Amino acid sequence: MAIQALKGFKDILPGESEKWVFMEETARRIFRTFGFSEIRTPVLEKTDLFVRSIGTSTDIVEKEMYTLIDRSGDSITLRPEATASVMRAFIEHNLQGQQPIHKLFSIGPMFRHERPQKGRLRQFHQINAEYIGTNSPFADAELIYLLMQILDHLGLLEIRLRLNSLGCPLCRPSFNSALQGFLGERQSELCPDCQRRMSTNPLRVFDCKVERCQELLTAAPTITDFVCRACQEHFEQVQKLISGLSIPIHRDPRLVRGLDYYTRTTFEISASHLGSQDAVAGGGRYDGLIRQLGGADMPAIGFAIGLERMALLLSSQEEWINRPFVFLIPLGAAAREKAFSLLTILYKKEIPAMMDYEDKSLKSQLKRADKVKSRFAAILGTEELNKDRILIRNLDTQSQEAIPIPQFLDYFLERYLK
RNA sequence: GUGAGUGUAGCUCAGUCGGUUAGAGCACCAGGUUGUGGCCCUGGGGGUCGAGGGUUCGAGUCCCUUCACUCACCCCA
Incomplete structure (x- = not known):
């Protein structure tokens, strides 16, 4: 075990x-x-x-x-x-x-x-x-x-x-003694717990959940009177x-x-x-x-x-997960290196981001991005890499656009800060 | 300290009268789609049935012991 x-x-x-x-x-x-x-x-x-x-x-x-x-x-x-x-x-x-x-x-x-x-x-x-x-x-x-x-x-x-x-x-002492006097007269009718409380801490009898005790207590002196x-x-x-x-x-x-x-x-x-x-x-x-x-x-x-x-x-766990803003999806080894440098740029500007390093399919990586509830996916394949662009997909609206990689940071800075 | 309830897959739980190889949903992985998530479909991985002992040809199931968890009492946040 x-x-x-x-x-x-x-x-x-x-x-x-x-x-x-x-x-x-x-x-x-x-x-x-x-x-x-x-x-x-x-x-x-x-x-x-x-x-x-x-x-x-x-x-x-x-x-x-x-x-x-x-x-x-x-x-x-x-x-x-x-x-x-x-x-x-x-x-x-x-x-x-x-x-x-x-x-x-x-x-x-x-x-x-x-x-x-x-x-x-x-x-x-x-x-x-x-x-x-x-x-x-x-x-x-x-x-x-x-x-x-x-x-x-x-x-x-x-x-x-x-x-x-x-x-x-x-x-308080005068109330305590009055209460003790009251309880003393009814000692035999109180539950065993309350009989014990009587001497140790008489105030606590008010907390008792036994019905009979509560009935008796309706007539008890209250601190307010003392x-x-x-x-x-x-x-x-x-x-x-x-x-x-x-x-x-x-x-x-x-x-x-x-x-x-x-x-x-x-x-x-x-x-x-x-x-x-x-x-x-x-x-x-x-x-x-x-x-x-x-x-x-x-x-x-x-x-x-x-x-x-x-x-x-407070409400259930679902709302409390730590969501990334951008999930980077590289396809292939060359793209992974480029994406890694983009990831660190986001980190440096404190934009929540995520990226996996396993050689997984686009579909599988998109599933992950969806699972962690990322707002955007940034897809970098050989096609994009050749044109020095990166494909940004908005995971809520399903819309996507290819932007020049040099504009990558500005694109997310603008959207993250508002 | 006292009482009650519950322990079966990562999670929630089925499992009949004791009977073959212990199941479902969710989650995870892969595929359906050569580069597109959620919905759907198909397949896959994953189990010391809390533990130990006993009864029995045979125990997740019955008996004993034990451990853990949960709720309640006491009391407090």
Whole structure:
């Protein structure tokens, strides 16, 4: 048996990779418009970084991290998410001292050891944004607008913005205890999972899919009733600003995020046709994280887009192939040499071109040109060679004309650039 | 970690009650047309039937084991 890739690790093949380039380049362009700069951090970090930022009792830290001991005995971990690494770099290089506000984005692979399923892999890819240094609700609105712009430019339809506020370290504890009290009274009626969640992370019971649990929860206290005055005002401002941008909001008091560091605004973009893992992007505010990691007391908000899920929502592979503009078809050895030099001239001017070197019939080479969906075929046989001409065939219209070889480059430059 | 489903050609899949040399469509190659693609026609190449063991005169088919993949749960992008 030949060696296969690891479970949950996928190759992105030609036909699919073009789609990925499109997603990444589109995002980079929009980020530039919004004044975001790219940051690239290593995929390996000290294990402690993730334990301290994501939270000890989260599933990610408890059972999903790729953690190993390196040759010097240190515990290191493949990053399960991006924000922790970016914040580490931010603090380590003292970016906080250089400017009050930072807009950063990053694109790359993350690793979580879970059972793979649709839209979930062990190595997956995210586009991440971090807006650091302001707790203004305008920043929340701008960041969400940025996210929607990216999704819009990628051509995403049928998406839904779910929005919630988780409160802050001042008000969340009172909600937590109220919720725990509520659940405690009904403990015996809850499913086993929820009984466990009750003590570990009570907010998660809202995610439960067991019908009976959901029935009980209709009467449960919601975070909305408990957020403090400041959080309340912040949240209202955010909603007002987003509504002002004509983005429909689905307020969801039950929207919970899986990482401990989130505060106040949290949001998720869900899409139909994704199967059970329907969140294509998610994010929120994490005002306490930088300080918690040993940096200054700076607020921040960010989001992550899941690229595998994004790719699932983009149209099928057929449209994403890398088409040449000109397919060169030489007939015979002498023509091949001439065609080769013409090919390199096209390459030099960055006109996508292709040519095969096998001694195949005209028919067979035209088939190839058709197969790779070339716009033009340039046929060079002995007849043309003798007259110093080349036959240009438009593969869409079937029309063809013989042009002098010296005009070859100009002919395609003119047509390619428009 | 738990549950279910699926493994036959490069891809998608048929294969009856266990019975001869394992099939189709697509893709690939060649020809039909001495130098003209897509459509059509003809022919061709390509298989450890996931792997190992068992039952049987005989296994793609039945039994056991194992591996892989997929979907779902948990949780998340």
